Amino acid sequence: MQVLNVGGWARESQLSLEILESLRELNHRFLDLVGSSAGDWHATQGPGWPGDLSRQLASLSAAERKAIAGCPFALFDLRFHDDGYWRARLQSAGQWAVCDATAGDQKTLEFVRLALFFAWHVAATASLAARFLTGMNEMTVAAFRSITIDCIPALAMTESVHLTARWSDRAAYWAALTGAASRSNTAVLRRIQMSGLQLAAAMQLPRAP
DSSP: OOOOOOOHHHHHOOHHHHHHHHHHHHHHHHHHHHHHHTHHHOOOOOOOOHHHHHHHTTTTTTHHHHHHOOOOSEEEESTTTOOHHHHHHHHTTOOOOGGGGOOOOHHHHHHHHHHHHHHHHHHHHOOOHHHHHOOOOOHHHHHHHTTTTTHHHHHHHHHGGGGEEETTTTTTHHHHHHHHHHHOOOHHHHHHHHHHHHHHHHTTTTOOO
C-alpha cells in the first residue's frame, strides 16, 4: 500500500516537515507496539484500552500500519486532554523518587519516553500546533513548557500505564481507519485521516456547562 506523503500534510497544515515526520514515526511505533502485543495488551493496559483495536491492528501488515501512521495528529494518548492531571503532575517535576516508578515492559517504556519528549518539544517550540497534534489544551501546553528535558526519563517511568489510543472511545473511527488500510484504499484512508482533524478541533472547543 502506498504510504501517504508527509510533505503533503506539511504543506496543507503549515506544520514543519520535521515535526510531521517525527509524528509519523511515533504513530508507526505505537501501532506496531499495539499490533505486536495484541494477545496481552488489553490485560496490561486496563479497562480503558479498546481490546478490539489491538486485534484489528494485529491483523494488518506492517505496510498497512505504516500507511495509517501518516496522520497529522497523534494516534496515541497519555491523558494529554486532562489538564488537571498534568498541571498537578508537572508541578512536582524533578522530585520523583524511584518508588514512584510503575512497572511496565521495556518497549512500552521506550515508546512513552519518546512520546513525552515529542510532546515537550512541540509544546516548547510550536504551542498552537501541540494542541492539535496531541490533544493538549492551553494550560497543559504551558505546564509542559515549564519543565526541562531532564524530567522526561523519570516522567516516562510513571506515565507508561496511561498509554492508550487517542479517541479510544471512538470505535467507529478506528474501524474505518483499519478497514481502509486493509483494503489498500489510499483515497478513502486519506479522507478518514482528514476527518480526524475535525475530531481534534472539536476537542478544543469549550465544553458546555
